[in-house]
Amino acid sequence: MPRLLFITDYTEQFAYRLLRGIISYSDRSEKWVVHRMSPADKRQLKMRGVVKWALKWKADVVIGQFDPGEKVSLFRQNGIVAMAQDYITKFDEIPNITADYLLTGRMAAEHFLSKGFRNFAFFGFKGVCWSEERYYGFRDKIVEAGYGDSLFLYDAQNLENLWYYDSANLERWIKTLPKPIAIMSCDDNQASLLLNVCNSCGIRIPDEVAVIGVDNDEVLDNLTNPTLSSIDVDIEHAGSEVAEMAMRMMADPGYKGADIVLRPVSVITRMSTSVFATSDREVVRALQFISRNLDRKIFVSDLLQDVPLSRRLLETRFKAVTGDTIYNYISKQRIERFSYLLLNSSDTISEIAAKMDEPDPKSFCRRFKELKGCTPSEYRERELRKLSK
Secondary structure, three states: EEEEEEEOOOOOOHHHHHHHHHHHHHHOOOOOEEEOOOOHHHHHHHHHHHHHHHHOOOOOOOEOOOOOOOOOOHHHHOOOOEEEEEOOOOOOOOEEEEEOOHHHHHHHHHHHHHOOOOOOOEEEEEOHHHHHHHHHHHHHHHHHHHOHHHHHEEEEHHHHOOOOOOHHHHHHHHHHHHOOEEEEEEOOHHHHHHHHHHHHHHOOOOOOOOEEEEEEOOOHHHOOOOOOEEEEEEEHHHHHHHHHHHHHHHHOOOOOOOOEEEEEEEEOOOOOOOOHHHHHHHHHHHHHHHOOOOOOOOHHHHHHHHHHOHHHHHHHHHHHHHHHHHHHHHHHHHHHHHHHHHHOOOOOOHHHHHOOOOOOHHHHHHHHHHHHHOOHHHHHOOOOOOHHH
C-alpha cells in the first residue's frame, strides 16, 4: 500500500483535483495512504526535518511545493520517490508536475482576440515559472496579432503573500488602462482579486474589463461577481500519470522519472468574458440576436431580418469582429448551449436536441464531437463524474 506525503496549499482546488487523479489510479490498482502537510509546516521543519518525518512515517512518495535551493535530492538519497509541484521554479534533480503554460497563455489570447479586443493586459507574479510562462504565451500571441503596443503587465504581486494584495496600487493600475480591455490572470485566485478590485472602484465587468483565469476552480469561479471564465486544465488525468510514474520509480530505483506536463483543455466561458469589444453596432445587434435565440435553429436569413445590412456586408463585418463566419459562430454557440443542458438537465440527448429545434440529432452530434473531441454521452458521463467527486 503506497504511502504519499503531499505538501501543498490546500486552499486551492489544484491539489484536490490532482489527488482525485491519484485516487482514480489507486482505485484501478492498489489503494494509497495520503498524509497532507502545509507549506508552512514544511518551512518550519526545513528539508532535513521533512525527510526525517517522512522516513519515520514510512512514506514511499513525496509530492510537494518546494522553494528554490531546497535540497530535494535528499528524498531520493533516503529511498523516497519525490516530485515537485510547480511553485516558483522547476527542479533538475526530481520530476516536475508542470504544464504547457505557453499554450495556456495563447489560448487565453485567442479567446480575447476572437471577441474583438484590441487592448490586453496580464496580471501575475514576477519570478514565478508558471505565471511568467503563461504571460509569455499570452504576449507572443498578442504580438503575432499585431497588438503588442497595446499590451500591459502587472506583476507586483508577492507569491509568498498569496492572500494579501496592495489593492490601492492594483486599483490605480486598472484605472489607467485603456478601455475596453481584456485581462488574463495567472490563475483563478488572482483573477478573483482582480474582480473584487474592479467591483470596489466601479469598473464594469465585462463591459470595460473582461477577465479570464486558469485552472477552472468551479467553486471559486461561480462565487465571484460576475462569474469567472477560466481555462480548464486536465489536472485529474495528470494525477493518474503521477501515480503511475511514482509506482514505476518505486519498483525501479534506477528510473529517475520524467516531467508530467498538464495540457489546457478548453476555455470555460462565464460572465466575466461575455462581451465583444466592438463599436460595430450592427454586429453587436447580430450577436445579441444569436444569444437570445440559441434554443432554436438560426439561419443567416433570420439575422438579416433583424439587422439592416446586406448578407455580404454583415458576413464581412461579423468575421472582422469575431474571427469566424456567422454559420460557424452560431454552430459553436449552440453546441456550448447543448453542453450546458447536458449537465443541467435529466433529458435524453434526443430530447435536448428536439428542444433546441435540431431536426437531425445525428448530424448535430457529429458537429459536437468535432468541437469537443467526444460524443455528447461521453461528455455528459465524464463531466458529471467530475462534479460528483
